[in-house]
Amino acid sequence: MSEAAVGRPSGVAVRGPRRIDRETLLMLVVPPVLVLLVFGGYVLWRETADLDPTELRQLAWPTILDQIWDHTKLTLVTSALVVVVAVPLGVLLTRGRVGRAVAPVVVGIANVGQAAPSIGLLVLLAIWIGFGFWTAVLALTLYGLLPVLRNTITGLQGVDPTLVEAGRGLGMSSGSVLLRIELPLALPVIMTGVRTALVLVVGTATLATFINGGGLGATINSGITLFRFSVMIAGAVLVALLALTIEWLGRLLELVAKPKGI
DSSP, X not given: OOGGGTTOOTTOOOSSOOXXXXXXXXXXXXXXXXXXXXXXXXXXXXXXXXXXXXXXXXXXXXXXXXXXXXXXXHHHHHHHHHHHHHHHHHHHTTSHHHHHHHHXXXXXXXXXXXXXXXXXXXXXXXXXXXXXXXXXXHHHHHHHHHHHHHHHHHHXXXXXXXXXXXXXXXXXXXHHHIIIIIHHHXXXXXHHHHHHHHHHHHHXXXXXXXXXXXXXXXXXXXXXXXXXXXXXXXXXXXXXXXXXXXXXXXXXXXXXXXXXXX
16 A cells, blocks of 8 residues: 555545536636636727827826736735735634634624725825825725635634544644644635635725825726716726636635645
């Protein structure tokens, strides 16, 4: 018997290709195709539309590409901070009596933070600590914590206690049980929270323009201010395409990170 087979439970596929059901395959294929088709339509419209000088200036490719990059940076930096803060905090709130007792209070505070108007949170933080990219990141991080925090707690609480006890019975430390049993089993639920936070952040990031944080919100705001509906709609379409792309990447990451056999 080979070493790889030692200790392997009967009927559990540890190796071999990951099987993807039809629904998951459609969710992985349809969004990028849709994004490419719609973006291709946008490019065709942009190159053939009869735009006045103001519209041409607002929709110039260097401007649009810079805004897409700024919006993407806002989303990715914020999402990374959300995961770094929310997942360890969720773990702590499921450890011991004190953590479990404090968990409802912390989740309640996060609920209140998310219920607050996002533009109000952005402006208040900007007045307090200054305008710019990092202020927008801080506000968006506070706004995006709840889905990941809540799903981390829910995922860890949903792990079968008998599996935890079995791990401890094999001599694993509490840290090993967490890293090798609890977190892998809770990962699908946690990743669902991460995807929710990604979409929430990429949409809310359009408001960062009001505190000089950059992003595609500048195009939408310019369209409203200048009464150029073509500019406003173009900005909204690009934000929607970016949100679809980010959500698709989150789903792809969820599939890759999901342990085999779960």
